[in-house]
């Protein structure tokens with residue numbers, strides 16, 4: 001059953017088509033990545049789903065209900081951690097729930113502990129490293145009650161090593177929770193490692209250019225990154241991306 | 250920290266030097282006491298006259314704190330109103346600035362004519378000098394809310410009031426405190442001026458009596474008392490700020 005269904009949406013900024021006739025389905029418990037070049041309209045798509053922007057055409061349906069220009073229907077993790085500096089880790093993690101009604105402190109503490117941040121539960125964000133802040137931001141999104149989580153390039157500001165760490169961490173947390181996730185990234189390897197399905201976005205205007213179902217079994221381990229299968233997939237998608245970029249330019 | 254303390258010591262030394270030169274100048278030039286008393290004379294008067302002065306001191310403190318609270322309340326109210334209603338802001342903002350150009354000394358007698366000698370005209374005077382820094386600082390603080398945080402809050406479904414209470418207000422707190430510090434120092438001055446409108450006690454009253462009877466030493470006692478009170482007020486606000494804003498040791502992220 002599809003949790004999120006984006007039907008034929010278009011968006012213009014000052015007469016420039018940024019998104020045109022875009023269709024996308026995300027199924028229950030699925031991890032879908034959107035891969036697209038910078039400026040292709042990925043964040044704009046998220047703003048549309050999040051209800052901050054209204055599409056010029058088309059409908060966005062979440063669990064059978066139309067959510068065009070309705071904020072708060074989805075859970076969101078932005079590129080910068082966006083933690084409130086006057087709140088402790090625990091209070092920050094509870095923010096998503098707080099905005100929607102009920103707070104579950106014991107569940108939050110449990111998640112913080114699982115994330116390896118137990119000793120930081122009562123620290124303020126300025127006392128954390130960049131990677132730790134992103135973990136907190138992800139837990140906040142995970143604890144929010146909405147049926148789908150949008151992640152907008154959450155690791156792009158981190159260095160390569162921390163990034164791999166975070167990918168492994170996210171994967172382990174996610175494989176135990178199986179929330180429905182829509183994930184934006186620039187990074188092909190990251191998308192392959194994490195997703196059930198990869199959607200490639202074309203540039204200007206954005207539509208779905210290609211789609212790949214990734215067959216690797218879960219739980220996935222770091223070693224997967226070096227297996228032949230993985231590298232073959234990487235090559236395959238890379239060539240498609242390349243030929244497709246050449247076509248469009 | 251160490252450096253700060255050292256700087257503090259330097260200003261104390263400068264102050265002591267200043268008093269020393271003053272004392273010396275008065276003694277050497279043999280200046281009459283009613284014209285310019287020596288620091289030692291002022292000190293003696295401050296100590297011996299304290300029992301009768303303390304009553305005035307207390308009533309000024311009370312007046313200052315009440316007026317300060319009222320002024321800050323009014324200032325925050327105006328700031329929130331102007332922030333939430335942009336069209337009101339455009340209409341009212343110029344008048345806010347103009348309100349600061351009214352000479353209080355001229356306004357004061359008028360207030361007495363309109364409202365009598367009660368507490369009301371005094372509160373108006375103190376509010377008038379206190380509210381402005383808070384209003385401007387709070388408006389600035391609201392405006393500077395981080396766009397990233399605002400974006401997140403909106404995506405997460407924050408309502409307008411949640412946005413204000415959970416993001417904009419706490420975000421503006423450091424800025425509001427810099428307004429409060431200015432207002433706190435103004436409030437004592439405001440209280441003293443308002444006491445000139447007619448009061449039974451207060452530093453303002455004490456000062457008027459002293460200057461009309463050429464007790465210049467007492468005038469100086471009053472001046473130093475006002476300065477000390479302003480400083481203590483300021484320090485109290487700084488202390489509250491430290492206790493309340495423990496999260497801000499680096500920039501906002």
Ligand SMILES: Nc1ncnc2c1ncn2[C@@H]1O[C@H](COP(=O)(O)OP(=O)(O)OP(=O)(O)O)[C@@H](O)[C@H]1O
Nearest residue numbers: 013014018036037038039040041042043044045186
């Ligand atoms: N509010 C806006 N007004 C006008 N143009 C905008 C606005 N927001 C985005 N755009 C334009 O829309 C296009 C898509 O922007 P968007 O931020 O969605 O890209 P993106 O795919 O998220 O890029 P990146 O990977 O760099 O984050 C860009 O060309 C941008 O200039």
Ligand SMILES: [Mg+2]
Nearest residue numbers: 042043044152
């Ligand atoms: Mg983006």
